Amino acid sequence: MAAVELRKLCFRYAGSEKQALSGIDLTVEEGESVLITGPSGCGKSTLVRVLMGLIPHSYPGELEGEAYVFGMNVKNTPVSRIATRCGIVFQNPDNQLFTFSVEDDVAFGPENLALPPDEIGRRVDEALRLVGIEHLRHSSPNNLSGGEQQKAAIASILSMKPSLLIFDEPTSMLDPSSSASLIQRIFELKRSLSETGGKTTVIIVEHRIDLLLRHLSRIVVVSEGRVVLDGDPMKVLEESFRRGIPINIPPLLQIYFRVREKCGLKNPPATVKELASMLGGGGSKNG
């Protein structure tokens, strides 16, 4: 069964004249790691709201077409039921944290799944460790910095061990080293869950692509409410570059796509050092 199946999906927010989604067709199989990207305002966040059933259940508007998550039709499945399989980390952590301690926020999900207390304890410990905020366990979310709040929001979803993990710009407020380690940990978690039999599907909405690239099985580019590109990450990025779709193509690739043919490069460089040595301009650092 596909994790996500969208057929000719259209949505218009009440009060808006323009469709936010205008005919999305998208299938995500279980176990995939998919990046959804596209120009700002293209409908990415709207799309993930549908996957959680928040559209149509919490956002008024006009929904057409079909949307299935693990076979559940989002139109007639309560959000609480979808939430047993899908977890979403919102763009804005403020929308997610509401108790007086990080620990309580992280325990809230598992408590609602009616898990035994010792299992809840284990999951809270694990989630806090995965995002590296054990030291903030007893802090109030209100007193945390933006980046720390974002980590707490992520932990509060990881503790539910959902089969489909959706992240809406998970690293937007994180410093570069926290971003790198968070992305690393998300995919380690996905792997370790897969080893124990469960298949975890990851859907990430992000503008920053560089850190994710090597973990992805696919990139989907949405523009003006439609899927305009979908497929192998490197091919999609190169095609976006060629068509001038304004997504944040990593700087290394910006250069690679421009010089590739003329310089006869076969593979994209992984580091600046590699690029320099491919082009024969390296070494001047040391004289």
Place this chain on the structure above:
Amino acid sequence: MVKIVVENLYYRYPEALDYALKNISFRIEEGESVAILGENGAGKTTLAKNLNGLLKPTEGSVKIDGVDTRSLSVAKIARKIGFVNHNPEHQFFAEKVEDEVRFGLRNFGFSEKEADKIIQEVLSVFGLEEYRGRNPFQLSGGEKKRLAIASIMAWRPEALIVDEPTIGMDYAQKLNIRRVLRSIVSEGRCVIVITHDVDFAASICERAIVLSRGEVIGDGRLRDLLSDDKLVEKSSLRKPFLIELEEETGLTGLEEDFDAISSILMEVFQKCRS
């Protein structure tokens, strides 16, 4: 034009045990472009809020044009120093995009006619004209961010502090915001950018103040600070792409223009071949 002097600033949140900022001193002269960098929880936003009087020092002082922020109202400071919150929703309350921009203008005594003209201008700069009548809360993440910047820029404060301006921005908008901030700097106004996006910071700011655990661990030319491997590691930052590229290739003076960089690199490549 505005000048900010920070002296032995300590700040502690009311119920907290530790200081969020410890013994911070620096001056920001008129027309400077400064990046405030540092790891999550380093105190960047707390510092910014002390610079515009939203928070008042627990000890030490922040002076704006020679006047202690404790004796100035938040509104008075805001007229001079605009602050764009990292979470745009904390800033919005109007029901229409255009009213969000109009609010500040009205408060600062602009006539309705002037306000209309300015609203038209800033919404067009940020590509938000078509959303004029929309509810700000219904905009996408990136659009909210742009509206937040537009509504502060509108009254032309002498200095602008922007907290995480690139969140939710696609490439084209990032370039647009860069252009807007650079033009503010070129007018001799001051821009202070709080960001984790080191490439963005490097493309706008001459100077960086690097914080770690509430203390300043670096203050100087951004280029010099972010070339320092130890400092970069200690503050959980990353070397900007262009600095790394220059170090690896020996080229200098590269600007973030990938067409230009690519042709320079291709020349180098051809020379190496021949």
